[in-house]
Amino acid sequence: MKKVGLVLLAAAALHPGLSRDDLTFFATRRAELETWLADIPHEARLHTADEALFSKLDELLVWTDEVSLGLLTKVLHRKRPALIPLVDRVVLDWYRPVTGERSANAAWPKLTRQFWGEDEEDRKYNLFVTVMAAVKLSSELGDAYPSPVRAADIALWMGAQR
Numbered sequence: 597m598k599k600v601g602l603v604l605l606a607a608a609a610l611h612p613g614l615s616r617d618d619l620t621f622f623a624t625r626r627a628e629l630e631t632w633l634a635d636i637p638h639e640a641r642l643h644t645a646d647e648a649l650f651s652k653l654d655e656l657l658v659w660t661d662e663v664s665l666g667l668l669t670k671v672l673h674r675k676r677p678a679l680i681p682l683v684d685r686v687v688l689d690w691y692r693p694v695t696g697e698r699s700a701n702a703a704w705p706k707l708t709r710q711f712w713g714e715d716e717e718d719r720k721y722n723l724f725v726t727v728m729a730a731v732k733l734s735s736e737l738g739d740a741y742p743s744p745v746r747a748a749d750i751a752l753w754m755g756a757q758r
Contacts, residue, residue: 614667618667621659633676636649636652639678640676642711642745645679645708654708656668657704665704666682677743680745683700687707688707694706694707
């Protein structure tokens with residue numbers, strides 16, 4: 597439970613208003629979430645995901661009647677940082693022209709598939725992937741840098757702060 601507590605604490609820093617019900621969800625659904633995660637390799641990347649992996653990400657919607665997709669993605673992103681994008685209002689607003697959706701749940705399947713582009717070629721050469729790979733190669737900090745998924749989230753957030 598100690599590791600789950602640390603992951604929740606990190607997610608709470610990004611998600612104001614963590615409630616008792618949220619904490620209860622993660623305490624009671626921990627085994628299910630761990631089982632769900634166990635089917636996904638640690639090295640899975642959103643920019644190289646295939647339809648089977650996208651379908652796996654779609655399964656997160658099963659739990660959204662108990663916890664918000666925003667909080668769920670913030671917690672699970674810590675476990676698979678190169679795969680699971682954080683979902684918040686800034687991300688939803690940025691991708692609305694592509695998803696056509698205002699709600700996180702409705703946008704989720706389209707958002708994950710369109711996060712890097714329309715097809716595998718777009719995703720493979722996305723600017724965030726290229727820049728983050730160059731930064732990691734030239735750095736002594738190695739994995740201390742965020743994943744391309746997190747870098748995209750940070751860039752969108754910073755752009756919205758103007």
